[in-house]
Amino acid sequence: MSGLVIRGGDLCSSAVSGSFDLRCEHGKIVAIDREIRPEPGDRVFDASGLLVVPGLIDVHVHFRDPGSPERESFLTGTAAAASNGVTTVLEMPTSDVPVTTAARLERRGRHLSGRSFIDFGLYAGAGHSSLDEVESCARAGAIAFKTFTHRPQPSRAAAFEGMWAVTEPQLFQTMSAVAATGRVHAVHCENDRLLEHFAAESADRPGFGERHREARPPVVEDSAIAMVGSLSLTTGARVHLVHVSTARGVDLADGLRRAGADISVETCPHYLLLDQDTLDRYGSFAKCNPPLRAHDVRRSLLDRLRHDGIDIIASDHCSYTTEELGHHAEDPCGALPGLPGIEFLMPSLLTIAREPDQALVDVIAKMTSRPARRFGLEGKGDLVVGNDADLAVVDPRAAVPFAADAGFLAQGSRNAVYLSEVDLRGRAVATFVRGNAVFSDGAVVGSPGHGQWIRGAGTGRSPR
Template structure:
């Protein structure tokens, strides 16, 4: 009988069903799956009883360096505690965005020194004359490219003009990587915000009123038409409104390779929470009406939303509280990589809205497929031994003061959740034991994107 490095047992969430069984791990990979207990022998055995053993979850939308005080160590510790075994870090770093290959290479070196879980890296382009870097960034290992139609910062997080966008989409399409977009209409939002400011209408709900759904849906329509003419594969991040998903589905049915995500706040909060909590519940796009939230749930349950992400944006209290008397002064975004899995397990699986198999698809399998991350996203032989173990019978209460992020704020403070992460494994090693992060910085590794992986192996995914 083969002796494995590790054998774990519990309720295995496979691609098509849940079975009680065992997984044998060898050299950080899944070497065997036994759909019954007591058949595998290992140097170490970790039984998890009735707990679900999910494929390691992947958060595709994380900002480690929008606030440089956060960084890889804090974020990857948060990820481990949150059951996220791989995350994709966005390129809008402060002070310099990752729009040049030399910056990208330096960041990969930093991953190798500081990561606790595995990390892929996004790349972007500069506002003008930056498309010459696309091929080089793809070859260096970028997992995808992020661009924006809204200008958060002219240098760090710019709005890419349409002519540059078309050129970029064509070149990104040629690499085989996916182009993803923050899709909000800059002109409409800027005009509305200026009108509201002049009128002194700076109450919390004004954030939503100045970013109505048309500011999202209109830009998504434009981008999908650009994708049609350039051949790019595109992804729409943080979709906030069901109308946007309807439009995406229409283009998808016509043959366009377009995928989309939503983030946990758009399923678990609404604009009334923005009224109640103010800056603590401010993000871009904004929270929507309760009926829109229900529409988003219907799209998720029907499979029209491909994946879930956190859009982790760890602002300090001073950045948020700056908007206490004027919502437009507060930074947008929430800390979320540690809370994405527990919140969505409670809201989706424990509530009966998604099965464990469906949850594994939007949290692991689809993220790996959308971004062509080889060897991750499934419990399958030959895949990385990344596991998120959740005890469905346990519960806990969110305490924002104990978050591992530098941001000690969440609109979910005090919420009681059903289901608890009892262990997180990355490549066969425990990185979180249910109470403490036990792996050291440097255990996690840089996971290169499809172009670099293909060049190394000479194969496709």
């Protein structure tokens, strides 16, 4: 049987690091050795001088297909993911029709099957008004659940219906319902009452950036993390804290873990690479929730990454049209939050790994083996015989300068102007999903029907 042999690469994963050849058959890794002799009919990929890493797993994306294809579709989003070594995405449930019922989950999964270049899983939303649907969503294959601890803006309420819990009793009930399924419970932590307080306090601040960050200071996030973590001790919820932006938030989670809470911590490249000066320069094009923090907060977050306080890195990819971002350029309250990042994940990771004392293998693990363990993605996330042949071959020295007129694959990538001043290096040369090339020689070469829907089944393990 013909297979794929990747020769001469520098393998970098949790299980193996160093110069090895790798052989794949039937979509699986079947051999890793110092030298593998190709057999007749084999495809051979020369990876000399290049990195070979497990395909990245992005556990936090917003493609919003089919509701807003002008912002992002699954075709454009997964093509962009494939172009930078991402082989699995987990999509959040916020949409024009929020995924809060089993029927909606099934409908969305069927719609996306045949529209994805890479493998994918789907979150379901959980909130105080959708408790009756949690168990059925788990049975239908929700990979995990998502809850917000604050109310959405009135203009976006429809997309977030059924996935927020504001008061402590609401959150306790929601976490209990999700805990009963055994699935991971991803929580967006911002305290609703403090948001109201600080929004009123910051209304007269000058400038877009100052108004936005003063409306959402670190205590808004940190206090919600403390509440969610404390409730997890009683409910047994397997909490995943999304897009944590402060070292104090990481420390709170770590303390709760020591007390017995099952908590994993996620952050995003933009919190590790950018700070509030970027928000001041680019306004609505650099708005995210929580906001970009001060320079010293960013450095402290990098320190927690270095010392393993952070389990997972994810893009939180979120696209809008240029017109939408420009519409509220002077109004941080009305401007849409979220940054498009999936097309820049690989160079962002390798740039982060160049920071002092940041080990490349540890940074890579936070987008491969760690998320695979946490979300129960069996056979993914590491270079191990028997695992899926999800692989990225990477040129770690290739510069990836941002240019608004570049030929981006993701709809929103042209709006990632906040990366203009970041020295990004590291580009995927080829990406393989289950042994089949989906990106090679600068072009997407896979079929949009190749990606498989991964339904949640197990409970996964601690990422540590």
